[in-house]
Amino acid sequence: MQGVPTLFALATVTFFIMRIAPGGPFSGNRQLPKAILENMKRSFHLDEPIWQQFARFLWNALQFDFGPSMMYRDYSVARLIVDGATVSMEIGLAAMLVATVVGVGLGTAGAVRRNTSVDYACGFVAVIGLAVPIFVIGPLLQLVVGLQWKLLPIAGWDGTWRYKVLPIIVLALPNIGYIARLMRGSMIEVLRADYIRTARAKGLGARLVLWRHAFGSAILPVVAYLGPATAITVTGSVVIEQVFQIPGIGRYFVTGAINRDYTLVMGVTLFYGTIIIVANALTDIVQALLDPRIRHE
């Protein structure tokens, strides 16, 4: 519920910044006759005073109506967002799931087998994931897996799993790298804690000490990272969508802003804001579930 004022502030700022920016939705078109331009402006209510436009936008937004897109003719903004978000969320959530499982696994293995070949191998994978940009990894995988081995389609989208595998891997890689480093550092610190020594002194055995006594504390920084990272990932990546030709929502952020597609920009901004707020709320809930001290406050 605290999200409502946040969303309102976000909408207000975005609305007016968008209007302050030079140019408008129709300035890119070839020179239109004045009468037609006036007509188009009227149909989008752009001829009204700006306060009235803002009030109209707010009123409609409350009913989840963001109007028609100014550039993608015959599509409502809501339609574009729903269609794109379904695709982006599916890929994004799958990528974060993979990243969490693999990253936490690599990080834990590295921490437990600190300074051994296992640790160095995990560290190597993590650095690759972090350092190599997705627009390099993406085409590289297309080249090897798609073109040479002919295992998976290079790009495109028909909703089947075959088209999803490569984008999910590419989206997951940087997160695997970051989560693995986060988990390793946090686990090493926790394994040095006094309460781990107590648990060992109780003769619980290495496995129980690790998974029951260390894991619950060591995972906390990863959970804190997962909230914002998931929000970013599920709202789509322009690069991934370009490289793999995926009809996600990410590209609307860029094209909407460039085209001064006022209605589309407002729609995706509010969508993005909502996702971030929801992701952070979920993070808080999960943290409270994991850490009784947070619950207490």
Add this chain to the structure above:
Amino acid sequence: MTDKCADLPVLSVKHLSIYFGGRGHAGLQVVNNVSFEVRAGEIVGIVGESGSGKSQILLSIMGLLPDGGRAAGSVRLLGREILGLPQSDLDGLRGAAMSMVFQDPMTCLTPHLRISRQMTEVLVRHRGMTERAALSAAVRMLELVQIPDARHRIQFYPHEFSGGMRQRVMVATSLLCRPAVLLADEPTTALDVTIQAQLLKLFADIAAEFGTAILIVTHDFGVVSELCDRIVVLYGGAVMETGLAPDIISDPQHPYTRGLLAAMPGLHQTPGTQLFTIPGQILPGANRPGCPFCQRCTDKIPVCATERPVLRAGSGRHIACHVAGRAEVVA
């Protein structure tokens, strides 16, 4: 239990040395050739200042020396050699035949687990009990260490307890499997004085009731005089003086023991008088030639700097000093 059995030491430490870093005897030696025994129902106190290696002795008995630490010598628990056992074998003994209470109760309990879980897991692991049976056994143990409303409070998380209560929980957890030996590393140092007294009484009761052999490490002679049957005075990783607690407290003979006792602030001290301090500070490493206390000793003679004094018997105790006790022999 027959008398003969009671005489056998439950825990027997012989020629224990502890090193950190390096290979073989190359690293820094922090404990040098320490030997002592603890019998059933007996409370033995290891006294020494910070850096004397006393905590490392307890950790080496538990097989929990930090990375880079190595122990040599012999540690026998109920007659069985346990020094150098693999961790998996030690896990069968830790928490069962021997258990340990640590110094800081605020950091020694797992913050995200309920007390119930942290107690029952010991019984489930070592006794194969069901969760339900373990829980009622844990509640009984909490009642024994005088935690009020234990049935309800066992479901608390550690941060919901005060420091003294947490240390009681630690003690209760360590007693769940009725260990033959209880090791306690400065168990009262982090607590305020009234709580300290209650906890010391608890330790005394445990030794008397269960016949548990208790080895307690402290820098506080107050704790020792109230609680312990025998004392091991440790300096620079080596035993300076050891014997029955009343003998040593009433008649300390080693210059270091005398200094320690003199440095205790007393209630009957005239306000404004300076407290006694032993000059200098403890030096790292326990493998220098000569007496480890030599630099700070007020009674030293030339031989103290070159020759390490060996522990020898004298007036109801063992003492490692070139000076103390010699006069009597001459006289």
